[in-house]
Amino acid sequence: MSTSAKPANATITTPTDREVRIERIFDAPVERVWQAFTDPKLVAQWWGRGNELVIERMEVERGGHWRFVEHSPDGVHGFEGRYREVTPPERLVQTFEWDGMPGYVAVDTNVFEDLGDGRTRIVTTSLFHTTDERDGMLTSGMEEGLNQSYAALDKLLATLE
C-alpha cells in the first residue's frame, strides 16, 4: 500500500511448491509493529480478525509455546505452536498448528523490515511439510482472514502512535 491510511490487501504468492509468501506494509515504525506481534495484550486486539481472542499461552522466547483461542461467530478455533527464533525487531520464527488439523505443522518466518520512512514491511514465509497441506491452507479462507486481521492491526497501530 501507499502511505495512505486505507487498509490494503496483503500480497500472497507461492514461491515454491511447499511455501506461501505473504507481504504487507504497515504505516508504523518497526519497533511498534514488533511490539504488536509480541505483546500478548496487543496481539489479543488484532490477531483474531477482530473477534475475541484468548491468549492462553504466549512465551515469546526460543522454545516458548503459544496458544490462542479465537471466539468467532462460526465457532471456537484453537491455534498453537512454538517459537523457534525471536530476534527483535527483525525476525520471529514460530510453528503454527490449527486444532482442526492437529499434527499438521507449518513454520512461519516473519521478517520485519524498516522502510526508513516510518513504515514497516512484513514478509511472512510459511513452509509446509507437503504441497497438499500448503494448498489446503490456501483454500481455507486464509487470505480473507489474514486481511481482516491485518486491517485490525492497522487500526491498532494507529492508536499506538
Added chain:
Amino acid sequence: MSTSAKPANATITTPTDREVRIERIFDAPVERVWQAFTDPKLVAQWWGRGNELVIERMEVERGGHWRFVEHSPDGVHGFEGRYREVTPPERLVQTFEWDGMPGYVAVDTNVFEDLGDGRTRIVTTSLFHTTDERDGMLTSGMEEGLNQSYAALDKLLATLE
C-alpha cells in the same frame, strides 16, 4: 531379525530427501506391540533408551498432546508433539520435536504389521520440513538411541507374554 530373541538393529533408509524410514520386527503380536506404544506405563519402560522417562503428558487420541522427559547420564532431554492419527492397532501418526531444537517438527507415521506368526513389523517414516533437518537428525546419534530403545522394548515385550 529372525525369530531369534536376540536384539536386532533397525533398518534405517532414506527413501526421499526429507524422509527417514525405520523398519524393525518385534517378537510379539501386534496388539501387544500397540499396547507398548500407547500405554504410558509401558512407554515409560522402553522409550528412553533404558533411562528414566517421565511421561508428563500422553493423550493418545487425534489432537492429543504428548511430552516425555528423559533423564539420561548426559542430561535431561524433553520431547513433545501431538497425535495426528490413532488407529489401533495399525497406524499411529504424531509429530515429534526435541526441546534442543524447538520449532523443528517431524511427522512420524508408524505402521504396525501383523506378520501372521506372532511377530510384528513396525515401519516408521519420519518426514521433515527440510533435508538439512532430516540429516541433522540422522547425525544426532538417533540410530544408536533408537536401537537402545528398541532393545529395551524387546525385553519389555518378553515380560508381557
